[in-house]
Amino acid sequence: MSKVRALAFSGDEALRVAIMSGLCPAEVQAKGARVARDAKGTLFLAPEANLSNAALKALQQHGVQIDAVMPDGAEDVTCWAEAVRLTRMPVLQTPSLVLLTSPDREGIINLAAELLRLGCERQELIVTPNGGVLRCVDPPTYTIVRAIDRERGLRGFAPDPHGQETVWTELGHKHPLAGRLKAEPDHLLLVAHDGWRNIKDDGWKSLDSALELAVAGTGVEHAAVSLGARRKVELRFAPGRREAPSLWVIRRGGTAAIDKLLEYLPEEVVTRLTFAAAGRNATMLSVPGMRLDDIAEGAIIIRARTGRHGPPDLSLDAEEYAPLVHMPDVYAPAGAIVEPPLRRERLRSILGIEPGQVVWLAPSNMRVPGDPIRGPFRVERILDSAFAPLSEWADYVIHASAPQLVPWQRAVVFDFAPFVSTGLEWASERPKEEKPDRDDDRDKGRRAKPARGRPAQAIAVSVSTPPPPPTPKAKKAEIDMSAREEVSIDAELAALEAEFVALDAPADAPERLELLERLGRSYARLGRRRDAGLCFARAAWEAQGKDASERMDTWLAADLGKQDPAKTLALLLDNKQPTPDDVRLVAAIAARGDAVKKDHHRVVRWLDDHDADLDARTLWLARAGLARLAGGDTLGLAQARDRILARLAGGLPVERELPSFLRFAGRSGALGNASGEHLSKALNALADKIGSTRRKPSPVEAPKHLTTAYVSFQLAHGYARIGQHVRARALVVEARQALAAVSTDAVHAYLVAAFAARVEQAIQGLPPETALPEPLGSQLAALDRVARYKVDRLREASRILEPLERPDAIGAFSKRQHDSRGPEFAALRALSDPTARAKEIGRLVEVASSSTETEKARLLDGVFDVLLELPENGAIPILARAWPMVASLPEPRHAVLYGEALVVAGHFGRTELVPQLLDLLGDAVKVVPGPELARVLDQSLRALRRIGLRREIAELLADVENALDAGNANIHARLALAAGLAYLGETARALPILEQARKALNEPMTLTQRLDLTRALAQAYAQAPIGDALAAIADLSGQLRDITDSFGTNSHYCLSVLHFVESLVLGIASDDLALGEAGRRFVEDDEHLIRRRLHRDLGGAG
Amino acid sequence: MTTAVAAPAVQDSVEKAQGMSADDLAREASALRDRINRFRLALGRFFVAKQPLIDLMCVAAVAQEPLLLCGPPGTAKSDLVIKFKDALKIPDGEYFEYLLTRFTEPSEVFGPIDIAQLREGRYLRRDRGKLPTARLVFLDEIFKANSAILNSLLTVINERKFYQDGQPVPVKLRILLAATNELPENAELAALKDRFCLKAACRSVQDEHFVELIDAGLDGFTHRELNQKPWIEGHATLEDFVKANRWLTHVLARRTIGNDGKELRDREIYFSDELLRELRRVLKTLVREDGVFVSDRKVVKLYRLLRTHAWIIHGGAVERADLKLLSYLGETRDEIDLLEEKVPRLLGLA
Structure with missing residues (x-):
C-alpha cells in the first residue's frame, strides 16, 4: 500500500483527465488500487504502487487532494482505468x-x-x-x-x-x-x-x-447400383393457362391479313404492334397442312409490345401464342403449357434460345379448332431485330384528296415556316361545307400549317372509308362558323397570341390568366379543343373559390355550347374509345363537379381508364373536383399527385403541357429564340460534316460502318427532339440495316434496341430522362461480364442512353458489380414495389449512419439518386433522415451530397428544405474540388430552376464565382457557371468564359479531356443565345478529324467518335436551345406553378 | 348479402350486455368463458386444421378487434366466417357480408341515398341491412375496394361511426372479419392495413390432411344439400362475446389492493415483468431483423389481445405460449409466413 492514504478526485471526469494527461505515470496506473466514492461523487483512489513526489505535486496542482481519508466500502480494481465508470x-x-x-x-x-x-x-x-x-x-x-x-x-x-x-x-x-x-x-x-x-x-x-449431436435410431447403408441409359422424356404441350395471345403467326396470306388489319385497327393499337416477315423456308413444309404454294410469300409474325395495356385483341385468323413462364422472348400457344414443367433456365437451354431471338413453340400435330392443345411441338425462331413497328408499314393517306396531304405531311415533319394561321387546320372537326374561295383568299402557305388534333376523320388507310358522322360539336361549328368569322377570329387569335408572348409578367399574373381565357374562347370557336382546353385549364389553375368556378363555367360553356353537361357526360361515358378531346371534356365536367354527382364513381373509373394523356393541370383539376365530391378523398389525390410528379421528373413535357402556340413560339422566335428551321439546318450541317470529314482512324478502330450506324442513331435522336420525326425514323431504319449483319451479337442487340427506344421516346415527346423500356433492363442484366463492359462504356459516355445514371464501366467490370454505386443498389433494381424500395432505401440510410466515412458517402450518394424513383411520401422522410448525416463527412464531400439532396427537395417541391440546403451548399462549394463543382452546379441549378428560385440561383452562382479562380484548371466548373449565367440572361458575363474554354481546346490535352471539354462546352452553349450557340457548335465539329481511339470497345464501335458526335447533337437539340431563354424560363415557371398548387392542395403532406 | 329484418329480442339483449356492471359480469365470467371455449372447440370440428384460426376469430371477436384472413381462393375463408356466424345464431339482419371490387359503390355497402330525404335537402343513406346496422360484418377482398369506401371504412373501424348528412352516427358493428386473396404492398393502403392488428394466413391443407379434407368436404356438401347446419349447437351467442368484452374491459381497468397494501394494476397481476420483457425482446427482434412494422397503436392493442387470449384459452395470467399471438402481426404475405414460423422458434415453442 502506498504511503499516501488516498487520492481524492472530484469525479470520474477528473480521474479520466489524470489518466489521459500523463499527470500520473503509466506504470502506476497499470497497477491495482482500492477505490471508493462518497455521496457527493468524489472518487477516492488508493494506488497500490507509489507515486513520485513530482507526480503527487502535479496532481495536487490540478486539484486532486492527495492525502484524503478513504471512506468505507472501498473495492479493489485491477488498474486505474477500471475505476472510471462506464x-x-x-x-x-x-x-x-x-x-x-x-x-x-x-x-x-x-x-x-x-x-x-x-x-x-x-x-x-x-x-x-x-x-x-x-x-x-x-x-x-x-x-x-x-x-x-x-x-x-x-x-x-x-x-x-x-x-x-x-x-x-x-x-x-x-x-x-x-x-x-x-x-x-x-x-x-x-x-x-x-x-x-x-x-x-x-x-x-x-x-x-461442447455439444454432442446425436441421431436417434440405427443407420442403414444402401449400396449404389449403376443406372441404365438416361431416360428420354419428350416435352409436350398440355392445356393449362389463360394468357391473352401476344404473338400471332400467319402462315398463309400474311400480307393481305396485315393490310386488312390496318384498315380497321386504331392507330393507338397499331403503334403497340411490331411485325416480322419470315422468308421462304423449306422447313415450313414440315408444318402440318402446309403446301408449297402457301409458303410462297413466307410467314408473317405479329408481336405485341409489352406495356401498361395488355396485348390487343386482333381477332386474326392466325396461330396465337402467349409468352411462356414469364419469358418475354419465348411463346407457346395460348392456352397451353409445356409438360413436364421445367425451370426457366433449363427450358431455355433445352430449346437452345440465344439472346436476340424470338422463339415460339408450334404444335407438331394438326389441331382441331376448339380442342385443347396437346402433344409434341417444334421450335421456330426469328431474330428479334427482324421486328419492325407495324406503324412503319402503314402509309396512311387522305382519301381521294391529294392536296390535303400537304398540311398533314407538314405536321409530321414539324417544319414550321412562317405563315398566318386560320387555325382551321387544327380543328377537331372540319365544317361540312367546302369553302373553295377561302383557300383562294389566303396565302397558300397556310395550308402548310400542321394539322394537329384529330386528323383521323380525314384520313383513311389505303382504302376509302366513309367519314364518321359529325359530332354535335362539329354541327355547332358548321352552324356558327362562317368564313368571314374565321378570318376575324384568326386575326384576333394572332393578336392575342402575340400579346401573350410579348407580355412581360410572371406566368401566374392576372393579366396572363385573362389573356389565356380569351385565347381559350377563340380556340374553342375555331374548334381547336386541345388548345382551348389547355388555355382554360391554365386560366382556372391559379383561380380560387368563386373565381375558379366561373372560369370552369367559361370553359364548359365554350366547349359545350348549349348542350347539357350531364347529358353530354352520359354520352361520353358510354364511349369506350374516346378521343383526347373527349377525355379533356369529361375531366373539365368533373372538375366543375355539379354534373358528375350522379355518376361520380363511374366518372372516376372512366378517367382511370382514359386519363393517361391528359395534361397535368386538367388531370389535377378533375381529380380535385372528384375528391371534393367524395368529401375529401386524400388517398385518391395523393395517387394523382404522385402520378403527376412522376411525369415531371424529367422536366415539363412540353409536347403535352403547352398550348401549340407556346411550343412553336419557342422555335419560331416569338419567345426569343431561333426557328426550328435553324436547328434542323444545324443538324443537317453536322450530319454533312460527319459524312465528309476524312478522319485518321487508329489502326484498331472499329469498322467505319458500325460506328456510322450508331452516329445515325444519335442524329435520329437529335432530329426526333426537334420534331423532324420522318427524318429520325429514316435514320433509324438506315442504322438498323447497317447493323443487321451483327444483330445477333449481344452488345449490338442491346445498343440498337436502346437507341431505337430512345428515338421512339423522343418522337413521342417524352422527357429525355424517361426510363428505358423494362425488357431492356433484363437484357442488360443478362449480358456477360465482357459484353456488359462494352455496353457500359457507351452508357457511361452517352447522355442519350443514360441521361441520369453515370455507370462506372471499368469499376463495375473490375469489381464484378452490376451497379457501380454498389451491390445494394443493384439489388434495389429487383424491387419494383415502391413500398419495398422505400423500406430498403431507409435501411441503407440506417446502415450509412453507422458506417465509415467512405462507406457513408457512397451510400448517401446512391440513396439520393434512388430517392427520385420513389413517391413523395416514401422519399421525403428518408431525405429528412439522410441529409443531416452529410455534415459528419469530410468537407470536400459536402457539396456533391448537398447538391443531390437539393435535387431531391426540388423534385418534390419541398421549398422549406431549400434555404437550409442552399446555405450549406454555398459554404460547401468553396472547398469542393474543381471537377466535382461542375457536377454540383449542373444538378443544383436544375433543381433550383425547377422550383422557380431565380434569386437563389443568382446567389449560388455568386458564391461559386467567388470561389473559382479564372485559370483553365477549373474550366469545367467555370463552364457550368457560364451556363448558369447565360440562363439568368447574363450573357455578357457568360460569353468570355465560353470563349476561354474554346481557346483551351486549342491547347494540347488528352483525348478524354478533349471529349469531356467539348461536351461541357456544347452543353453550356445550349444556354446561350441561339446565334452564338449554333455557330460555336459548328466550330467545335472541326475537331472531328482528329477523333479516334484504340479502346477495347473498337470490337463494336469507336467510343470517342460517338462521345464527340453526341455532345454536338445534344448541344443543338437540347430543350434549352430549342426553347430559348424566354421560352425556357416560361416552361420552368410553368412547372413551378404546377408543383406549387399540388403541394398547396395536399398541404405538403405525404 | 342478406338483408332480413333483425330480431328485436336479440338486439335488446346485446344492447343490455353492453351496459352490464362489473359485479353482474363477475358472477357470469367463468360460465361465459366455458361457453366460448365450448363454442370454439365445437366449431373446430367442422373444419380441417383450422382450429388456430377459429381461436383467433374468437379472440378478435371478444376483443372486438378486426381480423384479416389472407389466403388463396378455396381455403375456407368465407366458410369459416359463415359457420362462425351461424354458430353464434346471429340473425341475418345483424350480419352483413359483401364481396368488394373496385367497382363497388359506397351505396352498396353503406346503403343507398334516401331519395325522399334528398328532396328535402337531407343527404341520408338507407342503412337498414347494410354495414352500419350489422353487428357482424364480413368484407371479402377488402383491399380491392375503391378509395371512397376505404376512407369510410377507416372511420367505421377507428371511431365506430359513419356520417349521415354530415353528422356522425354510431354503427352497431361488434365483429369485423375481412378476407383477401393477396395483401397489397401499396403505401396508400397502409393506414387501413394497420387497423387490422391481426392478420392470419388461411392455407390449403390438402398436402397434410388430404383424406380428412375429402371427408370433411363431403360432409359439408351433404349438409348443404340437405340444408342442415349441425354446427349450430347453441354453445354461445353474440351476447356472450359482447359480455366477455365488457367483462375484460372492466378487468383491465380495475385496481386491486396487493398483500402489501399497494394498489396493483391488471398488468402487474396478469402480465409478469419477465414476460413483458420477453414480449419486448420478441417485438424488437422482429422489428430489427425482419423490418416488421409495429406501430405504438398496435403495441397497446396487442396487450389487450394477449390478455383476451389468455383469458379465453386458460383463464389465468398471460403465459409464454400466449405470446404466439405475435405470429399474426405480419403486414405482408411474406411477413405473415415468416412470423408464423419464427415467433414460435424465438419463444422456444416450435
Missing part, C-alpha cells in the same frame, strides 16, 4: 461479432442451443471453471436483447474499439478510455460496469466440442 449507450444495431457469457456451464450450453435454434451456427467456445464464453458472428437480435436485459445472468460484449478481439465492452455501455485499454497477453479483457474480468484465451473451440 457510460450507457443505446444499442442501435446488433453487432456482428459478440461475446456472450453465462454464469454456469449449463447456461452456456443452453445458450449455444438457443443460438443454433435461431439460426446462428458460427459459434466458438472457451470453457471456464465458472461457465464459459461464447463468441458468435451475426447473433440473433433476440439473444442480444436478452443479454442486454442480463436475463438469467447472460451478458453480452462487443469489441471496443472495432477491429481487435481482446478488449470487449458490455453491450449497452462504453468505457470512456476504450481506445487505450489493453488486455494482458493471451487474455481477453471483459469490461463491464460492475467489474472487469480477465479470461485466459487458451484457444477457441468449435461448438462440436
Whole structure:
C-alpha cells in the first residue's frame, strides 16, 4: 500500500483527465488500487504502487487532494482505468461479432442451443471453471436483447474499439478510455460496469466440442447400383393457362391479313404492334397442312409490345401464342403449357434460345379448332431485330384528296415556316361545307400549317372509308362558323397570341390568366379543343373559390355550347374509345363537379381508364373536383399527385403541357429564340460534316460502318427532339440495316434496341430522362461480364442512353458489380414495389449512419439518386433522415451530397428544405474540388430552376464565382457557371468564359479531356443565345478529324467518335436551345406553378 | 348479402350486455368463458386444421378487434366466417357480408341515398341491412375496394361511426372479419392495413390432411344439400362475446389492493415483468431483423389481445405460449409466413 492514504478526485471526469494527461505515470496506473466514492461523487483512489513526489505535486496542482481519508466500502480494481465508470449507450444495431457469457456451464450450453435454434451456427467456445464464453458472428437480435436485459445472468460484449478481439465492452455501455485499454497477453479483457474480468484465451473451440449431436435410431447403408441409359422424356404441350395471345403467326396470306388489319385497327393499337416477315423456308413444309404454294410469300409474325395495356385483341385468323413462364422472348400457344414443367433456365437451354431471338413453340400435330392443345411441338425462331413497328408499314393517306396531304405531311415533319394561321387546320372537326374561295383568299402557305388534333376523320388507310358522322360539336361549328368569322377570329387569335408572348409578367399574373381565357374562347370557336382546353385549364389553375368556378363555367360553356353537361357526360361515358378531346371534356365536367354527382364513381373509373394523356393541370383539376365530391378523398389525390410528379421528373413535357402556340413560339422566335428551321439546318450541317470529314482512324478502330450506324442513331435522336420525326425514323431504319449483319451479337442487340427506344421516346415527346423500356433492363442484366463492359462504356459516355445514371464501366467490370454505386443498389433494381424500395432505401440510410466515412458517402450518394424513383411520401422522410448525416463527412464531400439532396427537395417541391440546403451548399462549394463543382452546379441549378428560385440561383452562382479562380484548371466548373449565367440572361458575363474554354481546346490535352471539354462546352452553349450557340457548335465539329481511339470497345464501335458526335447533337437539340431563354424560363415557371398548387392542395403532406 | 329484418329480442339483449356492471359480469365470467371455449372447440370440428384460426376469430371477436384472413381462393375463408356466424345464431339482419371490387359503390355497402330525404335537402343513406346496422360484418377482398369506401371504412373501424348528412352516427358493428386473396404492398393502403392488428394466413391443407379434407368436404356438401347446419349447437351467442368484452374491459381497468397494501394494476397481476420483457425482446427482434412494422397503436392493442387470449384459452395470467399471438402481426404475405414460423422458434415453442 502506498504511503499516501488516498487520492481524492472530484469525479470520474477528473480521474479520466489524470489518466489521459500523463499527470500520473503509466506504470502506476497499470497497477491495482482500492477505490471508493462518497455521496457527493468524489472518487477516492488508493494506488497500490507509489507515486513520485513530482507526480503527487502535479496532481495536487490540478486539484486532486492527495492525502484524503478513504471512506468505507472501498473495492479493489485491477488498474486505474477500471475505476472510471462506464457510460450507457443505446444499442442501435446488433453487432456482428459478440461475446456472450453465462454464469454456469449449463447456461452456456443452453445458450449455444438457443443460438443454433435461431439460426446462428458460427459459434466458438472457451470453457471456464465458472461457465464459459461464447463468441458468435451475426447473433440473433433476440439473444442480444436478452443479454442486454442480463436475463438469467447472460451478458453480452462487443469489441471496443472495432477491429481487435481482446478488449470487449458490455453491450449497452462504453468505457470512456476504450481506445487505450489493453488486455494482458493471451487474455481477453471483459469490461463491464460492475467489474472487469480477465479470461485466459487458451484457444477457441468449435461448438462440436461442447455439444454432442446425436441421431436417434440405427443407420442403414444402401449400396449404389449403376443406372441404365438416361431416360428420354419428350416435352409436350398440355392445356393449362389463360394468357391473352401476344404473338400471332400467319402462315398463309400474311400480307393481305396485315393490310386488312390496318384498315380497321386504331392507330393507338397499331403503334403497340411490331411485325416480322419470315422468308421462304423449306422447313415450313414440315408444318402440318402446309403446301408449297402457301409458303410462297413466307410467314408473317405479329408481336405485341409489352406495356401498361395488355396485348390487343386482333381477332386474326392466325396461330396465337402467349409468352411462356414469364419469358418475354419465348411463346407457346395460348392456352397451353409445356409438360413436364421445367425451370426457366433449363427450358431455355433445352430449346437452345440465344439472346436476340424470338422463339415460339408450334404444335407438331394438326389441331382441331376448339380442342385443347396437346402433344409434341417444334421450335421456330426469328431474330428479334427482324421486328419492325407495324406503324412503319402503314402509309396512311387522305382519301381521294391529294392536296390535303400537304398540311398533314407538314405536321409530321414539324417544319414550321412562317405563315398566318386560320387555325382551321387544327380543328377537331372540319365544317361540312367546302369553302373553295377561302383557300383562294389566303396565302397558300397556310395550308402548310400542321394539322394537329384529330386528323383521323380525314384520313383513311389505303382504302376509302366513309367519314364518321359529325359530332354535335362539329354541327355547332358548321352552324356558327362562317368564313368571314374565321378570318376575324384568326386575326384576333394572332393578336392575342402575340400579346401573350410579348407580355412581360410572371406566368401566374392576372393579366396572363385573362389573356389565356380569351385565347381559350377563340380556340374553342375555331374548334381547336386541345388548345382551348389547355388555355382554360391554365386560366382556372391559379383561380380560387368563386373565381375558379366561373372560369370552369367559361370553359364548359365554350366547349359545350348549349348542350347539357350531364347529358353530354352520359354520352361520353358510354364511349369506350374516346378521343383526347373527349377525355379533356369529361375531366373539365368533373372538375366543375355539379354534373358528375350522379355518376361520380363511374366518372372516376372512366378517367382511370382514359386519363393517361391528359395534361397535368386538367388531370389535377378533375381529380380535385372528384375528391371534393367524395368529401375529401386524400388517398385518391395523393395517387394523382404522385402520378403527376412522376411525369415531371424529367422536366415539363412540353409536347403535352403547352398550348401549340407556346411550343412553336419557342422555335419560331416569338419567345426569343431561333426557328426550328435553324436547328434542323444545324443538324443537317453536322450530319454533312460527319459524312465528309476524312478522319485518321487508329489502326484498331472499329469498322467505319458500325460506328456510322450508331452516329445515325444519335442524329435520329437529335432530329426526333426537334420534331423532324420522318427524318429520325429514316435514320433509324438506315442504322438498323447497317447493323443487321451483327444483330445477333449481344452488345449490338442491346445498343440498337436502346437507341431505337430512345428515338421512339423522343418522337413521342417524352422527357429525355424517361426510363428505358423494362425488357431492356433484363437484357442488360443478362449480358456477360465482357459484353456488359462494352455496353457500359457507351452508357457511361452517352447522355442519350443514360441521361441520369453515370455507370462506372471499368469499376463495375473490375469489381464484378452490376451497379457501380454498389451491390445494394443493384439489388434495389429487383424491387419494383415502391413500398419495398422505400423500406430498403431507409435501411441503407440506417446502415450509412453507422458506417465509415467512405462507406457513408457512397451510400448517401446512391440513396439520393434512388430517392427520385420513389413517391413523395416514401422519399421525403428518408431525405429528412439522410441529409443531416452529410455534415459528419469530410468537407470536400459536402457539396456533391448537398447538391443531390437539393435535387431531391426540388423534385418534390419541398421549398422549406431549400434555404437550409442552399446555405450549406454555398459554404460547401468553396472547398469542393474543381471537377466535382461542375457536377454540383449542373444538378443544383436544375433543381433550383425547377422550383422557380431565380434569386437563389443568382446567389449560388455568386458564391461559386467567388470561389473559382479564372485559370483553365477549373474550366469545367467555370463552364457550368457560364451556363448558369447565360440562363439568368447574363450573357455578357457568360460569353468570355465560353470563349476561354474554346481557346483551351486549342491547347494540347488528352483525348478524354478533349471529349469531356467539348461536351461541357456544347452543353453550356445550349444556354446561350441561339446565334452564338449554333455557330460555336459548328466550330467545335472541326475537331472531328482528329477523333479516334484504340479502346477495347473498337470490337463494336469507336467510343470517342460517338462521345464527340453526341455532345454536338445534344448541344443543338437540347430543350434549352430549342426553347430559348424566354421560352425556357416560361416552361420552368410553368412547372413551378404546377408543383406549387399540388403541394398547396395536399398541404405538403405525404 | 342478406338483408332480413333483425330480431328485436336479440338486439335488446346485446344492447343490455353492453351496459352490464362489473359485479353482474363477475358472477357470469367463468360460465361465459366455458361457453366460448365450448363454442370454439365445437366449431373446430367442422373444419380441417383450422382450429388456430377459429381461436383467433374468437379472440378478435371478444376483443372486438378486426381480423384479416389472407389466403388463396378455396381455403375456407368465407366458410369459416359463415359457420362462425351461424354458430353464434346471429340473425341475418345483424350480419352483413359483401364481396368488394373496385367497382363497388359506397351505396352498396353503406346503403343507398334516401331519395325522399334528398328532396328535402337531407343527404341520408338507407342503412337498414347494410354495414352500419350489422353487428357482424364480413368484407371479402377488402383491399380491392375503391378509395371512397376505404376512407369510410377507416372511420367505421377507428371511431365506430359513419356520417349521415354530415353528422356522425354510431354503427352497431361488434365483429369485423375481412378476407383477401393477396395483401397489397401499396403505401396508400397502409393506414387501413394497420387497423387490422391481426392478420392470419388461411392455407390449403390438402398436402397434410388430404383424406380428412375429402371427408370433411363431403360432409359439408351433404349438409348443404340437405340444408342442415349441425354446427349450430347453441354453445354461445353474440351476447356472450359482447359480455366477455365488457367483462375484460372492466378487468383491465380495475385496481386491486396487493398483500402489501399497494394498489396493483391488471398488468402487474396478469402480465409478469419477465414476460413483458420477453414480449419486448420478441417485438424488437422482429422489428430489427425482419423490418416488421409495429406501430405504438398496435403495441397497446396487442396487450389487450394477449390478455383476451389468455383469458379465453386458460383463464389465468398471460403465459409464454400466449405470446404466439405475435405470429399474426405480419403486414405482408411474406411477413405473415415468416412470423408464423419464427415467433414460435424465438419463444422456444416450435
